[in-house]
Amino acid sequence: MTAPLLAVERMTIGRPGAPPVVADMSFRIGAGERLALVGESGSGKTMSALAVIGLLPAGFRVTGGAIRFDGVAVDTAAPAMRARRGKDVAIVFQDPMTSLNPVMRIGAQIVEAIEAHDPGIDRAAARRRAIELLDAVRIAKAAERVDAYPHEFSGGMRQRVTIAIALANRPRLLIADEPTTALDVTTQTQILALMDELCRAHGTGLLLITHDLGLAQSCCDRICVLYGGRVMETGPIARVLARPDHPYTAALLRSVPPGDRDVEWLEPIAGEPPRIQADGRRCRFAGRCAHRFERCLSHDPVPVATGPDAMAACHLLQPSAGRGP
């Protein structure tokens, strides 16, 4: 069996002296596979992605577990490894208004990314490549627009440019952190379709980070549902969304307003997501779960297999756990 492109194994992220923000996080992405990391604020989805690309905020470290790329463990702090990953792994952030340099022409920003990993390339070739990339992300009249500034573009077009920059060095894994949250609904669909198409065409793996289950469904093969810094459930996306095994996934799906039919009332989840990971000896979702029993408050559930390539961490699914009287 070949090693997956990316394997995150029991990763813990934290600051010295503080409870971890991510604990025991495991997920993997095969070559060309598309995985959605779905969660609310505080779920650890962005921290996990930043750890993978070596961009954790100051003070935060991977304190346990491993991140493997092609089966080789990567040291998240080593600069050499970071440079390599800049070529193999690229990231697109939420807000194209802030991730582009406002005083630099679009083309120059793409050329900068190309030269960072291919220092020998000559100027004219880099520029030609920049135009090709703009064309690939469907910017009309790419040869003219390569000299435009970011403010001359709409939000959707700016996000196309950041995708062009991310794909400049033909990465094997593209991380997209809420890539469409700042965009309009109709533009969102186009940007997702574009990422989807480009990843398929080049066999690029996609790690999509989002809070939106519908968005995840529209362009991913597998889903990993996070809550309070833990994996609640993971599996093929169609199956997880159609037949969720974890009470959190099920409750979340029930709470979303259906767009295709009328309902009198929604079914909310009581309470709010935890802001601080305090107690390691209980299920993170126990406080809001309608199915809670004693064990949920005294033991953190371990993930159990729930189907082919699917797992969920819930005491209800433990074969040995008695529900108690």
Added chain:
Amino acid sequence: MSPPDAPPLELSQLSLRYPGSGRDATPVVRAVSLRCDAGRTLGLVGESGSGKTTLARAIFGMVPAASGTVRVFGREWTDLDAAARKRMRRRVQMVFQDPYASLNPMMTIGEAIAEPLVVHGLGDRAARAARVGELLGLVGLPADYASRYPAQLSGGQRQRVAIARALSPGPELLVCDEPVSALDVSVQAQILNLLKSLQQRLGLAMLFISHDLAVIRFIAHAIAVIQEGRIVEQGPRAQVLDAPRHPYTRALFAAGLTRSIGAAAAGAARIPDDPGLGRTT
């Protein structure tokens, strides 16, 4: 005095320009006519830059009309003297998108909710305290939250406080501008249920602004779709949802449906290219 049969909100052929943009600037809202009736919710759906928020500001007289009229309970802000304007403000309140920005961090929750009562000279200290307790209960918060500060509350709790504050002077028209889009997914349903039940219990007229058609479908009796400052389609909910006539409404639906859970995921790759390609905003 308001004309007795006047609707809580009526916009007629309203055009708006950004303040300071000059008389020749292109209006951001163009010839909009809308009406919001007592006890009903009008959902205004559109994307960013479509003019929804500018329109909301005009309802409060914060943006002057370039042409056309805004009538609140039958009256135009410009026809009211200062005292009448203040009395009118009591009847129209607003809930904003970001509950982190809309509450003063130095004020306790109780002070924030009581402030509109103080401004409008309603009740003495004891009556106001009782009203704060009542309002906290109405939005599903314990009475002892009155002594807490916003920083001690979560996003959903803050939005409940913002709703209580908007309701405190007893408005008859409530304008909600994207009131759940800054909240966590698992919290949005709580706030949507709360707003719908308050609208029903208090018989409010509500203008609910959102970019999310699924949210509008849940909350609104009538729907208006705004694109680039123009209303491209409006009507009763069922009519707009079941038989959308304008291509833009259909495009919004298509985009929303690809994302509704359980719907066939196939449509995502079939969306045409960016219609905004020529846009230079």
